[in-house]
Amino acid sequence: MNHCSKPSYTGRFAPSPTGPLHFGSLIAALASFLDARANQGRWLVRMEDIDRPRCIAGMDISILDCLAAHELTWDGDVRYQSAQLRNYDEVLQTLSAQQALYACQCTRKQIKASGGVYQGTCRDLKLPPEGNALRLKCDQPVTTFTDQLLGPVEINDPHALEDTVLRRRDGLHSYNLVVVVDDIAQGVNHIVRGSDLLTTTAAHLTLYRQLGAQPPLYAHIPVAATSSGRKLSKQNHARPLDNNRALQNLQHALSFLGFSNIAENHSTISALLNAAIAAWQYNKIPKRHEIIVDGAESTYHNAPES
Numbered sequence: 001m002n003h004c005s006k007p008s009y010t011g012r013f014a015p016s017p018t019g020p021l022h023f024g025s026l027i028a029a030l031a032s033f034l035d036a037r038a039n040q041g042r043w044l045v046r047m048e049d050i051d052r053p054r055c056i057a058g059m060d061i062s063i064l065d066c067l068a069a070h071e072l073t074w075d076g077d078v079r080y081q082s083a084q085l086r087n088y089d090e091v092l093q094t095l096s097a098q099q100a101l102y103a104c105q106c107t108r109k110q111i112k113a114s115g116g117v118y119q120g121t122c123r124d125l126k127l128p129p130e131g132n133a134l135r136l137k138c139d140q141p142v143t144t145f146t147d148q149l150l151g152p153v154e155i156n157d158p159h160a161l162e163d164t165v166l167r168r169r170d171g172l173h174s175y176n177l178v179v180v181v182d183d184i185a186q187g188v189n190h191i192v193r194g195s196d197l198l199t200t201t202a203a204h205l206t207l208y209r210q211l212g213a214q215p216p217l218y219a220h221i222p223v224a225a226t227s228s229g230r231k232l233s234k235q236n237h238a239r240p241l242d243n244n245r246a247l248q249n250l251q252h253a254l255s256f257l258g259f260s261n262i263a264e265n266h267s268t269i270s271a272l273l274n275a276a277i278a279a280w281q282y283n284k285i286p287k288r289h290e291i292i293v294d295g296a297e298s299t300y301h302n303a304p305e306s
Helices: 023-038 059-069 085-097 108-113 175-185 200-211 243-256 269-279
Strands: 010-013 042-047 101-104 133-136 144-147 151-154 164-167 190-194 217-221 223-227 290-292
Touching: 010 023, 010 190, 023 042, 023 190, 023 217, 023 223, 023 243, 023 269, 042 059, 059 243, 085 101, 085 164, 085 175, 085 200, 133 200, 144 217, 164 175, 164 200, 175 200, 243 269
Parallel strands: 010 042, 190 217, 223 290
Antiparallel strands: 101 133, 133 164, 144 151
């Protein structure tokens, strides 16, 4: 498929090479791909391999092969977070110069014992950064935004509004730091992702504001779940996508997203995707946090429950 690019729209899909793509991954990839192409935009792929101990050797190639088998063709080079460490450190230095960071020695166990929500215990201790986590001061976190799918959103979860960890105690940069830095660096201005990440938007928007950067527009789509509150995921041993069933996988993902009429009427991947691009509208996607699908073993052979 040849699609013209339009600089005004840049979207992305950012999987972690910690396991193969599954049905839930496909939903996120497909939705972000369709949104980009429907807006004549660019669609980037980024490997979130910042947590090196959890990454599996060669899994990035497996993920890219899977996307290619489903004809979800990306623009430009694939960006690897593991190659961006200097960028992350430079942003931390900028935030430190703004006096927006402080070192924290609290462990998860200690925070849990004191109620589970971090209360700024180390803010005024002036601890050395070495061997400690670095947190962003979130005195006035951004708590409201307009979601492209859900409309006005207000985030009240105290865990999402606490001082955000940007570098862990073990020295690894946190997801909340690297995702924002990478999106700024790549000019990403539209993000379509699962609703399980909805509350993290508060931390991301707060960091965008601190860095003086324009935040992207967000659209949070339903996640696939095997039961209420149990998202289909690698941790839950979700069944990997079968590349030999790419057309069927895409048909089921489109049905999940509310486009069952498109899914049923095309016999090739190219025709299916082109029809889906032409039909893409947010108002067809269910405004739900999750949709229950049949068990992980049969997810790819059954339509989602209504």
